Structure formats: C-alpha cells, structure tokens
Amino acid sequence: xxxxxxxxxxxxxxxxxxxxxxxxxxxxxxxxxxxxxxxxxxxxxxxxxxxxxxxxxxxxxxxxxxxxxxxxxxxxxxxxxxxxxxxxxxxxxxxxxxxxxxxxxxxxxxxxxxxxxxxxxxxxxxxxxxxxxxxxxxxxxxxxxxxxxxxxxxxxxxxxxxxxxxxxxxxxxxxxxxxxxxxxxxxxxxxxxxxxxxxxxxxxxxxxxxxxxxxxxxxxxx
Numbered sequence: 001x002x003x004x005x006x007x008x009x010x011x012x013x014x015x016x017x018x019x020x021x022x023x024x025x026x027x028x029x030x031x032x033x034x035x036x037x038x039x040x041x042x043x044x045x046x047x048x049x050x051x052x053x054x055x056x057x058x059x060x061x062x063x064x065x066x067x068x069x070x071x072x073x074x075x076x077x078x079x080x081x082x083x084x085x086x087x088x089x090x091x092x093x094x095x096x097x098x099x100x101x102x103x104x105x106x107x108x109x110x111x112x113x114x115x116x117x118x119x120x121x122x123x124x125x126x127x128x129x130x131x132x133x134x135x136x137x138x139x140x141x142x143x144x145x146x147x148x149x150x151x152x153x154x155x156x157x158x159x160x161x162x163x164x165x166x167x168x169x170x171x172x173x174x175x176x177x178x179x180x181x182x183x184x185x186x187x188x189x190x191x192x193x194x195x196x197x198x199x200x201x202x203x204x205x206x207x208x209x210x211x212x213x214x215x216x217x218x219x220x221x222x
Contacts, residue, residue, distance in 0.1 A: 009048065016046040028052065040172045042082070055106070068093070069101035076128075077218050078104040081112035089140050091149060092119040093189055098153045104128075105158075107218040120151035120170050125158040127215055128174075130166020132182065157193070159213045162186075177213045181205075 012031055018024040019041040025114070028035050033052040041054075042062030049069045054060075058074040061082035066072060068088045088100040098121030104110070108124035113133040116122055121137030124130065130137075140151035154168050157176035162168070164182050171188040174197070179180075181184060181198030191195060194213070196205040 001160070012049075013045070016041070016044045019043055028127075036076075041184060061112070069102060071102070071103070074185045075104060075105045075106035075108065077107050079108060079218060080104070083113045084110060084116060086116045086118060087188070088117065089119040089149065089151075092140055092151045095151070096121075098123075098212075099151065107215075108156075109218055121153035123153060124153075124156045125160075125176070127159045127218065128156040128162075129160070130156060130162050132162075133163060135162060135166040135168070137168045141170060154175075159215070161212065177208075179212075181207050 015024060015027040020042050024041060025035045025039055025085045034039055034119060035054050035060065036056040038057045039054045041060045042060065044060060044064045048169040049066050050074060051071050051193045053073045053207050055074055055076040055078065057077040059079040063078060063083040064080060064086065064165045066086050068090055078116045081202060086102055100118055100152045101121045105124060105126045107126055108128045111128045111132065114130060114135045116137045117139050122137055122139060135152050139154055140149055141148050152171040154170065156162055156198045157178065159176060160174045162174060162180050166180055166184045166186060168211045172186045173190060174186060174191040177194040179196050180202065184198045184202040185200045192204055194207055196208045198205050
C-alpha cells in the first residue's frame, strides 16, 4: 500500500508536469500551494518542495527542475524562464528562515539555464535580473577547517543585472542598481550601489546609469 506522503508527492509531480492551464493551478491550490491570479506554470519537474507561493501574474517556464526546497516564492509579475536547475542540500534544509528558499520579489526575473543552489537561500529583489545563461549560485560549501558544511544566503539587489556565466558564492550580495560582466566571480564584500563589477574575483570598475534602472515593466523591449 502506498503511504499518503508518497501519494501526495507523486500527484504533485504529475500536476507540475501538466501544461500551463487553469486546471493545473486549481490542482496546485488543492495540494496546498498558494497560486495567485493569472499565474502560468509550464511543465516542470518538482520533487519534495514543501510550498510554492506565486503572486499575481507570476510566470514559470517549462523544463525547470525544483528539488528539495522549503519554499519557492514569486512576487507579482516575477518570472522564471526555462531549463533552470534549482535545488538544495538535504542536510541544510533546517537551521534558519532562509534555508531552502528561492525568493523573487515583484517583477524580478531569472532567465534560463542556470544552476541555483538554495541551501542558504537565494533572493532577488524588485526588478533584479539573473540574465544570460549558465551562471552558478552556490550557497553552501565544505569548511575544511572544521570538516562541516556551512551555508549563507545570496542576494541580488533591486534593479541589478547579473550577466551570463557568473559564479556567486555563499554570502554574496550584488548591490542595488549594479551590473556584472560576463564570466565574473562574485564574492562577499561588494558594497557600492550603481556600479559595474567584473573580473575574477569581481572588482568595482565604474559607475553605471541608464533606463534599465528606472523600469516599470519586468519585460525587456526588443
């Protein structure tokens, strides 16, 4: 006999594989997730995620994998593209309010084909964008000095743009209204807002300004 917890897990997996539709949203609400109005969720692989909280107009594209998380939270009009791998180290799920959490504020965006470890929590503030492709956000690591695992959150500040193939380590905050260059390695300690950061490790290069930092729409004009 299949235990109830395994049955719910299997049903959840199958519902998330459905194409975006009103019936899918209704099923997810029945399973206990908070799904707002006008939400669209493409076919995704979801396993052992305790709760989704999706605000009005939130979008999740197809082909994403969500595994072993406490919470996936998208604010109004927040967006996740396609083929992202979003996961958490099981040993680190407990231990703090940020653990196992992916949080996108209103109008924040994750584009496509990124690897995002949410063990320490990953948070994008209003209008922040994780752009390009193949960036790695790693919020935990082995501490060789103590032979233990440590974890800390990563935050991408409001209106900031993280470009392709960036590596962000635990404890990193991308300051608000900042831009990173392709291939940058971002470490904790970045402070100044409104700057271009680049290099290995990333350094403050110059100030930046433009229409990007005054947007009122999450979508980018062609």
